[in-house]
Amino acid sequence: MDDKLVIAGKEFSSRLFLGTGKFSSNEVMAKAIEASGTEMVTLAMKRIKLSDSSDDMLQHIAKPNIQLLPNTSGVRNAEEAVFAAKMAREAFGTNWLKLEIHPDPRYLLPDPVETLKATEQLVKDGFVVLPYCQADPVLCKRLAEAGAATVMPLAAPIGTNRGLVTLDFLQAIIEEATVPVVVDAGIGAPSDAAKAFEIGASAVLVNTAISVAANPVEMAVAFKEASVAGRRAYLAGLGAQSADFSAQASSPLTSFLND
Amino acid sequence: MNIVVNGEKVEVPGGASVKLLADMQNLPDKGVAVAVNNDMVPRTEWENRLLNEGDDVIIIRAVCGG
Numbered sequence: 106m107d108d109k110l111v112i113a114g115k116e117f118s119s120r121l122f123l124g125t126g127k128f129s130s131n132e133v134m135a136k137a138i139e140a141s142g143t144e145m146v147t148l149a150m151k152r153i154k155l156s157d158s159s160d161d162m163l164q165h166i167a168k169p170n171i172q173l174l175p176n177t178s179g180v181r182n183a184e185e186a187v188f189a190a191k192m193a194r195e196a197f198g199t200n201w202l203k204l205e206i207h208p209d210p211r212y213l214l215p216d217p218v219e220t221l222k223a224t225e226q227l228v229k230d231g232f233v234v235l236p237y238c239q240a241d242p243v244l245c246k247r248l249a250e251a252g253a254a255t256v257m258p259l260a261a262p263i264g265t266n267r268g269l270v271t272l273d274f275l276q277a278i279i280e281e282a283t284v285p286v287v288v289d290a291g292i293g294a295p296s297d298a299a300k301a302f303e304i305g306a307s308a309v310l311v312n313t314a315i316s317v318a319a320n321p322v323e324m325a326v327a328f329k330e331a332s333v334a335g336r337r338a339y340l341a342g343l344g345a346q347s348a349d350f351s352a353q354a355s356s357p358l359t360s361f362l363n364d
Numbered sequence: 365m366n367i368v369v370n371g372e373k374v375e376v377p378g379g380a381s382v383k384l385l386a387d388m389q390n391l392p393d394k395g396v397a398v399a400v401n402n403d404m405v406p407r408t409e410w411e412n413r414l415l416n417e418g419d420d421v422i423i424i425r426a427v428c429g430g
Contacts, residue, residue, distance in 0.1 A: 124430025134428065149429025152370040152422060153389075153396070163395045163426040178429050191404040192424050196397035263430065290430075312430030 108340065110307055112285055113201075113233040113254040115172065119144045120302070121332045122174070122287065123325070124312025125166060127264075133321055135165040141325035147174045147203055147310070150193060163197070174235065176203040182216070183223035190227055202227065203257070205237040213263045217244050221251060228252030237289055240271035242278045249284045256284060257310065260301070261291025264313045268297040272304070279305040295324075295331030302335025303343060365417040376415060383410040385421065396425050 110117040122145040128134035138146055146166045167173065175193035180186045183206065190202050204227065206220050207213040215238050227234045233254045238244055240258035248256050258278055261267035269275065270291060279286050285307035292298055298309045311328055318324035347353060365378050369385070376385055382398055382405050391398075398405050399422040405413050415421070 125428040126430040128428065131428075147430055148426045150397075150424045151427040153391075153425050154370070161392070161395060161425065162428050175426075176429055188399070188402060188404070192397040192399060192422075195404055195406055196395055196424060197426065198394070310430070 108336065110285060112235075117144045117172075117308075118142075119329075119332075120308040120336055121298070121328055122147070122308055122310040123315065124310060125162065125316075126312050127316040128321060129316075131162050131165045134162070134316070137315055137321045137325040138166060138171070140322045140329070141315070142329050144170055145172045145174055145308075147176050147312070148197070149176050149178045150189065150196065151179075172201060173197050173199050174201050174203045175199065176205050176237075177223075178205050178207075180206055181208040181219075182206065183219045183226065186219070186223040187226050187230070190223075190230070190232055194232070200231055201233045201235070203235050203237060207237075207263075215239055215259070217241065220244075221247055224248055224251045224253050235287065240274035240278060242274065242281060245278045245286070246281065246283075249282070253284060255287050255307070256282065257287040257289040259290040260288050260297065261293075263290045265291050266293030266314050266317075267291050268293050269300055272300075275301070275306070276304050295327045298328055299331040299335030299338070302332060303338050305339055365415075367415055367417070367419045367421055369421045370423055374421075380415050381411055382413045382415065382421075385415065386410055389423070391423065392425075396423055398423050 110120050119142045121143050123143045124147045125134055175197050177186045177189040180189050186206050194200050206216045220236050224234050224236050235255045236248050236253050237257045245256040261270040287308040288301040288306045289310040292311050293314045301309050315321050315324045401420050
């Protein structure tokens with residue numbers, strides 16, 4: 106099946122993006138990344154502790170087939186996001202960026218005003234911007250108009266594993282999208298990922314559901330398979346749902362036993 | 365002279381460059397970025413960028429995150 110995802114002119118065979126947070130070790134993380142078949146992996150940035158000589162996670166994810174996607178987690182506004190983006194570009198040698206501005210500590214919901222402002226600036230500065238945003242069709246349109254390479258609306262708050270809480274809004278976003286729609290945050294089970302693809306999502310970004318699973322490597326495989334299945338189902342064209350609960354026979358009901 | 369690096373006071377020789385600071389801190393060849401007073405300094409300019417008393421330096425590296 107030749108079904109490539111294209112973002113900013115770059116082709117991806119895998120539509121499953123992985124976050125690297127909360128794995129029990131860098132080794133487990135690296136194995137899960139490999140098992141998932143992902144070609145896009147997020148990372149965050151932190152100030153170095155001068156005395157710290159701990160294992161550098163970067164060596165575990167910087168592979169030729171992997172697009173690094175640094176995020177701006179920890180910034181509170183557009184100005185800080187632009188600064189973080191420049192630091193990321195310098196440190197990791199990529200102009201791709203997951204823009205996330207979520208100053209609210211309880212729900213970690215993205216600030217739409219600052220996110221739009223930062224997107225406008227970062228696109229001017231030559232970044233490939235993938236903004237994490239509320240599942241708001243109007244906002245997604247504005248972000249695309251501002252030059253965002255994708256939109257990344259949330260399914261549920263980060264790390265909650267609650268699934269597609271915003272389902273109807275995601276559907277509206279996908280119907281009107283002019284850029285790839287990446288469902289990000291809250292995806293808790295492979296069935297959530299499959300569902301996102303069935304409604305036409307271009308990709309999903311999964312982190313917690315894999316990293317906190319009892320067996321993260323097996324869960325990474327499960328998400329890989331669910332993503333492929335969901336996408337394939339979308340392309341195959343799902344049958345229509347009945348408006349009511351009455352059966353629609355799928356076998357002939359006439360005169361078999363009595364004839 | 366004294367500067368601040370990631371919130372910690374650090375003493376460097378007067379007229380030290382960002383490059384000297386990076387060497388003092390054993391910064392790796394890649395995967396880090398340095399800013400002086402919130403202005404990102406590309407690695408190619410580390411040698412020429414001189415530090416001043418009281419400068420606020422930020423050094424970042426990759427960590428896990430979603």
